[in-house]
Amino acid sequence: MTLTDRLPIPHAKAEVKNITCEFCIVGCGYKSYKWPAGTEGTLSDNAFGLDLSQQQFVDGLWCSERMFNTVTDRDGKHYNFMVIPDQECVVNKGQNSVRGGMMGVSTFNAASATRDRLKEPMVYRGGMQMETSWDEAIGLVAKVYKKIIDRDGADEISHKTFDHGGGGGGFENTWATGKLFHTAIDTKSASIHNRPAYNSEVHASREMGIGELNSSYYDASIADTLLIIGCNPYECQTNLFNVHMLPNLQRATVGEKQKEFEKGESAAAAKIIYVDPRRTASITNSMEAAGAENVLHLQLKPGTDITLMNALVSYIFEQGWADEDFIKNHAENFGAMYKANKISLEEAAKITELKVSDMKKAAQWIAAPKASGHRPRTSI
Numbered sequence: 001m002t003l004t005d006r007l008p009i010p011h012a013k014a015e016v017k018n019i020t021c022e023f024c025i026v027g028c029g030y031k032s033y034k035w036p037a038g039t040e041g042t043l044s045d046n047a048f049g050l051d052l053s054q055q056q057f058v059d060g061l062w063c064s065e066r067m068f069n070t071v072t073d074r075d076g077k078h079y080n081f082m083v084i085p086d087q088e089c090v091v092n093k094g095q096n097s098v099r100g101g102m103m104g105v106s107t108f109n110a111a112s113a114t115r116d117r118l119k120e121p122m123v124y125r126g127g128m129q130m131e132t133s134w135d136e137a138i139g140l141v142a143k144v145y146k147k148i149i150d151r152d153g154a155d156e157i158s159h160k161t162f163d164h165g166g167g168g169g170g171f172e173n174t175w176a177t178g179k180l181f182h183t184a185i186d187t188k189s190a191s192i193h194n195r196p197a198y199n200s201e202v203h204a205s206r207e208m209g210i211g212e213l214n215s216s217y218y219d220a221s222i223a224d225t226l227l228i229i230g231c232n233p234y235e236c237q238t239n240l241f242n243v244h245m246l247p248n249l250q251r252a253t254v255g256e257k258q259k260e261f262e263k264g265e266s267a268a269a270a271k272i273i274y275v276d277p278r279r280t281a282s283i284t285n286s287m288e289a290a291g292a293e294n295v296l297h298l299q300l301k302p303g304t305d306i307t308l309m310n311a312l313v314s315y316i317f318e319q320g321w322a323d324e325d326f327i328k329n330h331a332e333n334f335g336a337m338y339k340a341n342k343i344s345l346e347e348a349a350k351i352t353e354l355k356v357s358d359m360k361k362a363a364q365w366i367a368a369p370k371a372s373g374h375r376p377r378t379s380i
């Protein structure tokens, strides 16, 4: 049997576990199936409870070669191992992305390329990287730290650490390293994987009191307007885009979705604004789904997004579209901030190289009241 021809079928006694994708913060659900190598179910009697003699749907319960592996477990026995998207997970509803869909093949297997893993600390010695013991590696790092702290102070030690860890693991995953860096070494110099400092992934928003990763995927599926700043969700958070944003963008054009939304407040397609110097695949796909008239690409000069945000805030205020009660109850020194950052659309156009009419349109989509008088549901 070659794995490109067929894969073994998990039988009804396979061990099934719910797992979360290890790669990104979308946190898609998967199911793993493990069963002894050399055994398998049949087309009609299998762990999926499906008649596999029939063609399955594209997003159905089936396994690609990349979702499969053979592993040797701690008991020394060989098992077939399959990781497939969970149909019941509310996040991905049976879909996978190219990253999550590879969890099966990327699982450690001593007989495949995944055997090349770092198992011991490496130290550069005699012109090459050589394996060493943990005791020696830890001792070496500790001595270097101590010398730097004694000579130059702890803040001369910077640390860079991963953060997300899939499924929104975030800081829980960095609890021990956080204690080491912030308490034991006591350095103020820190940043996580993709940031220049220990700041928000959405620059300046945390400083304004708005934590990142704070929105529900459900919000993306019911928003009237989606404001996407400097990110490319189709390619970088695929299932969030495909499962939650796309149906919302398709409201006007897809029959079943239209019926669903007609029961609710609005049957119009969501509008989507991209603030990005690049023309990404997300933009092309959004235009295809929602129609070009519902997609606005603010292709600004790189580095001018703060100017754009200030211009949008200023214009929204001038139009009387701001939620003044919210500001009164939740913001401090708003008046001073507004005065310091106020900028006209004309002035912002010179800096950002955007059209005044496009910025006006963006502000309208974000904040102008709907015909019903309600504020638009804008997901940022």
Ligand code: SF4
Residues within 6 Å of the ligand: 021, 022, 023, 024, 025, 026, 027, 028, 092, 096, 097, 098, 099, 100, 101, 167, 236, 237, 238, 239, 240
């Ligand atoms: S979008 Fe892809 S990488 Fe992110 S959690 Fe889902 S399957 Fe994993």
